[in-house]
Amino acid sequence: MAQLWGGRFTKSTDQMVYDFNASINFDKKLFEQDVRGSRAHVRMLAAVGVITEAERDEILKGLDSIETDVNDGTLKITSEYEDVHSFVEANLIDRIGDAGKKLHTGRSRNDQVALDMKLYTRDQVVSTAKALEHLLTTIVGIMEENIDTIMPGFTHLQKAQPITVAHHMGAYFEMFKRDIVRLSNIKASMWSCPLGSGALAGTTYPLDRYMTADILEFEGPTLNSMDGVSDRDYLIEFLSALSIIQMHLSRFSEEVIIWNSNEYRYVEIDDAYSTGSSIMPQKKNPDIAELVRGKTGRVYGALMSLLTTMKGIPLAYNKDMQEDKELSFDAMKTVQDSIVLFDGMLSTIKFNKENMAKSARNGFTNATDAADYLVNHGVPFRDAHGIIGQVVLYCIDKGIAIDDMSLSELKAISPVFEEDIYDAISMETCVNTRLTVGAPGHNAMEEEISACKEFLSSVPGLFEN
Numbered sequence: 001m002a003q004l005w006g007g008r009f010t011k012s013t014d015q016m017v018y019d020f021n022a023s024i025n026f027d028k029k030l031f032e033q034d035v036r037g038s039r040a041h042v043r044m045l046a047a048v049g050v051i052t053e054a055e056r057d058e059i060l061k062g063l064d065s066i067e068t069d070v071n072d073g074t075l076k077i078t079s080e081y082e083d084v085h086s087f088v089e090a091n092l093i094d095r096i097g098d099a100g101k102k103l104h105t106g107r108s109r110n111d112q113v114a115l116d117m118k119l120y121t122r123d124q125v126v127s128t129a130k131a132l133e134h135l136l137t138t139i140v141g142i143m144e145e146n147i148d149t150i151m152p153g154f155t156h157l158q159k160a161q162p163i164t165v166a167h168h169m170g171a172y173f174e175m176f177k178r179d180i181v182r183l184s185n186i187k188a189s190m191w192s193c194p195l196g197s198g199a200l201a202g203t204t205y206p207l208d209r210y211m212t213a214d215i216l217e218f219e220g221p222t223l224n225s226m227d228g229v230s231d232r233d234y235l236i237e238f239l240s241a242l243s244i245i246q247m248h249l250s251r252f253s254e255e256v257i258i259w260n261s262n263e264y265r266y267v268e269i270d271d272a273y274s275t276g277s278s279i280m281p282q283k284k285n286p287d288i289a290e291l292v293r294g295k296t297g298r299v300y301g302a303l304m305s306l307l308t309t310m311k312g313i314p315l316a317y318n319k320d321m322q323e324d325k326e327l328s329f330d331a332m333k334t335v336q337d338s339i340v341l342f343d344g345m346l347s348t349i350k351f352n353k354e355n356m357a358k359s360a361r362n363g364f365t366n367a368t369d370a371a372d373y374l375v376n377h378g379v380p381f382r383d384a385h386g387i388i389g390q391v392v393l394y395c396i397d398k399g400i401a402i403d404d405m406s407l408s409e410l411k412a413i414s415p416v417f418e419e420d421i422y423d424a425i426s427m428e429t430c431v432n433t434r435l436t437v438g439a440p441g442h443n444a445m446e447e448e449i450s451a452c453k454e455f456l457s458s459v460p461g462l463f464e465n
């Protein structure tokens with residue numbers, strides 16, 4: 001048991017209490033951020049004259065050597081220490097002696113952990129956005145290749161109107177685009193540095209909080225030290241964004257699962273992203289898509305957990321806040337892994353273009369266009385709707401598509417039909433005459449794709465500050 005605070009105690013901690021209280025097993029993830037924060041803190045302490053430049057250099061050298069040894073595995077972060085902060089400080093004192101004891105001057109673990117968590121979250125916001133950016137590149141590639149690949153569009157999971165694969169993919173592009181913008185806004189809202197808030201009330205040392213903020217790439221210090229140590233809003237915002245990303249991935253997964261089913265056969269998931277059954281030799285299961293869908297609950301769980309943890313916390317720091325870590329770390333990893341795996345699955349998926357087109361043709365997806373044809377020939381829309389209803393009923397009875405009816409069969413229902421009806425209700429016409437902004441028509445989709453590409457090229461700029 002290596003603790004930083006033995007002085008006022010006459011008994012040692014009960015082992016179970018120690019274990020329940022300790023956070024090293026999960027906050028060791030914050031090692032790099034902890035060292036980064038300590039470097040900034042000692043540089044500032046020397047600049048304002050609280051420690052000497054020689055002490056600063058000794059501490060910086062000590063921190064470097066600890067970091068090197070942890071990175072190459074010679075020094076292990078073990079549960080012998082209470083938390084990552086104790087681990088770094090104890091090892092520093094071991095290595096450099098008295099100068100090491102000055103590292104924590106004017107600092108509390110409360111502002112230290114607030115900083116570590118904020119730095120870690122900021123890095124994760126950026127790496128999540130990078131993974132999404134890659135996924136968007138995959139999606140836009142599929143859009144470009146499938147601008148004329150016809151498939152049925154659905155409402156209520158019933159075939160509705162013909163669309164294209166590019167159009168369908170473009171809907172997901174918009175969702176993940178909003179996710180990236182959300183992440184960029186979250187990063188911008190994390191502009192302030194909590195280091196220097198002390199335990200809760202600042203410190204009596206003349207700390208230069210602007211200097212540490214600047215070294216750590218924040219715009220400035222947090223403006224109230226009580227809020228500085230106890231704010232986790234940014235993490236809740238990030239968990240909300242992660243929940244929305246995972247919800248989008250889950251919807252997409254659900255569609256891939258449906259499309260990959262024997263009944264649909266719109267797509268075939270690559271062998272590398274499928275698994276077999278231990279008993280049924282014919283099976284090729286879409287496990288990755290199912291797992292991505294399945295993991296959504298635990299991501300939402302992390303958000304609910306932190307919201308609940310925070311709701312009863314009086315100012316300022318309380319140990320409850322240590323619970324901000326495990327589930328958040330899990331959610332961050334779960335979402336990033338899900339994005340990368342989903343991306344891999346999507347980029348290797350095969351679209352069965354023929355099946356999709358056939359499915360669009362066989363589902364009366366051109367019924368609206370047939371009604372519009374009558375409207376263009378002077379029939380009021382409500383009457384046209386009724387006539388096409390009769391046409392569909394006739395087709396269902398015969399097991400055929402509208403396109404399969406002869407002109408005399410059509411004329412028997414309405415004399416308005418002429419030879420040009422076939423062209424008017426072909427899948428290609430149905431799609432390519434839909435040219436409103438955001439619609440699936442070829443020309444509208446070309447515009448959409450170039451907007452997608454323009455967004456992609458703007459992404460790095462969204463995370464510059």
Ligand code: ARG
Nearest residue numbers: 023083109110113317321322
């Ligand atoms: N492990 C603690 C946490 O994660 C660090 C802060 C400890 N502060 C304290 N006053 N006990 O929140």
